[in-house]
Amino acid sequence: MMPAGIEQGTLAFLLYVLSVALALRLLARHGASTVVVAAAPAAWLLALAALSVLRPPIHFWALSTTYGFLVLVFLTAFGAIHKSISLRLAAHLLGRPRRSASRAELERAVLDASYEERLSLIVRQGYVRRSEDGFSLTTKGERLAGAARRAQLAFGIVSSG
Amino acid sequence: VTASAAVDLALAPSLAAAMAVAALQPAYLLLLTRVDRLRGRNAWQFLLSAVATLAIWAGLLAAVPALRPAGAAEAALAAMGLAAGVLFYLNIWGLMSRGYTLGMLLTLHRAGRPLTATEIRHLYRGGEALEWIMRHRLGAMRAAGVIEGAADAPVLTSVRGVLVARLYLLCAACLGLARER
Numbered sequence: 001m002m003p004a005g006i007e008q009g010t011l012a013f014l015l016y017v018l019s020v021a022l023a024l025r026l027l028a029r030h031g032a033s034t035v036v037v038a039a040a041p042a043a044w045l046l047a048l049a050a051l052s053v054l055r056p057p058i059h060f061w062a063l064s065t066t067y068g069f070l071v072l073v074f075l076t077a078f079g080a081i082h083k084s085i086s087l088r089l090a091a092h093l094l095g096r097p098r099r100s101a102s103r104a105e106l107e108r109a110v111l112d113a114s115y116e117e118r119l120s121l122i123v124r125q126g127y128v129r130r131s132e133d134g135f136s137l138t139t140k141g142e143r144l145a146g147a148a149r150r151a152q153l154a155f156g157i158v159s160s161g
Numbered sequence: 162v163t164a165s166a167a168v169d170l171a172l173a174p175s176l177a178a179a180m181a182v183a184a185l186q187p188a189y190l191l192l193l194t195r196v197d198r199l200r201g202r203n204a205w206q207f208l209l210s211a212v213a214t215l216a217i218w219a220g221l222l223a224a225v226p227a228l229r230p231a232g233a234a235e236a237a238l239a240a241m242g243l244a245a246g247v248l249f250y251l252n253i254w255g256l257m258s259r260g261y262t263l264g265m266l267l268t269l270h271r272a273g274r275p276l277t278a279t280e281i282r283h284l285y286r287g288g289e290a291l292e293w294i295m296r297h298r299l300g301a302m303r304a305a306g307v308i309e310g311a312a313d314a315p316v317l318t319s320v321r322g323v324l325v326a327r328l329y330l331l332c333a334a335c336l337g338l339a340r341e342r
Contacts, residue, residue: 003234005169024337032338056167061176062238069241072248079252082338083261086298087329090307090317094326099317100310103295111295118262119278127266133275137266145270148263156194157258158201158287 005062008055012047012063013070019043020074031121032082040071085114175222175230179239182218183246189213190250203258211247218243261294 002010016039023035044067052058081087088110093099101109119135122128127141137145152158190210193199199206222229230236256263268284269276276284282291299315302308307325310316317323 006234006237021337028337032336052167057169058167059169061170061172062234065176065180065238065242065245069245069248072245072252076248076252077332078336079255081329081332081336084329085261085294086302086307087325089298089302090322090326091329091333093308093315093317094323094330099319099322100314103299103313103315106299106315107292107295111291114261115282115291116278118265119281122262122266128269131275134277135269135281136275137269141266142270145263145266148257148260149267149270152257152267155191155257156200157203 003059003062005059006066008047008051008059008063009066009070011051012044012067013074015047015050016040016043016067016071017074019046029124031125033079034125036075036078040075085110088114173230173235173238174228175235175239176242178221178225178228179218179242180246182221183214183243185217186210186214186246186250189217190254203254207251207254211251214243214247 019039019042020036023039024032027035044064047067048058048060048063051063089106092106092109093101119128122141123130123135126138127144128135129138190206193206193209193213199209230239264285265281268281268286271287272280272284285291286293299308299312303315305321306318307322308315309318309322317326
């Protein structure tokens, strides 16, 4: 039989998956990444509250460790699926005659489309503003980019992409 | 320590040790980024830091019997605590070293002036341009056996490539991401 704390963590994770499945359909305009990350602490708190009433006692550390581990496995897989250019290229090729396409077509259909979507997302999320001169970072964007660059320099990361 | 009947806050020493070792992974990573032979090899740096995390945890358990898990459930929890830490840092490391959208913000940050959409494309990754992503991803897909054929007209491989693409489409549909880019 599964130990109580691990079982509670697994139940909390199932609540998270259900919340995410619902939220992705209702709140897509906020960006899928924001939705899945924001749902993690929300579902954890909700599970703590619900289980303390329905199945006490809560084994706090066992529940939280199991939940944290399962959520991180989910987020890692989700990130790979949601953001992956490689997988989108593969899906595009699958829909083409003889499962082949020119590099120019792939750039247009996958890279350009993805680029425009991401540019639009960082504008919507308030990291970048659009003006007559073009795109520039907002204060929030400057803060994030500055912190990321400092972390990259500290860890010797040349560039991201 | 049990705070009340409703919440058991007792923390097993084995789990506390696993979480402490995992929390220090950035320190192991920082040391590994100073190794000349690993410079610029971000995936290797992370992999070795994860191996170091595991080795330090194993060493700690061998040296301090009081930190060993008492039973299978405690061992499973300690392993999950350790793995959760590694996955947490993996997501952050992946974002910092391969983040596409973050790369766009950093391009604007480096420029220090407004850029048009075309300029962001051209200045991406310190001037390697956005097409770098296409070269990099197609190269990785070829190495993984997902595509084959000429460089300017890649073909999805009939077994591995088709399987990967179909699984991706299935997962995207289940998650409601089918219409997202």
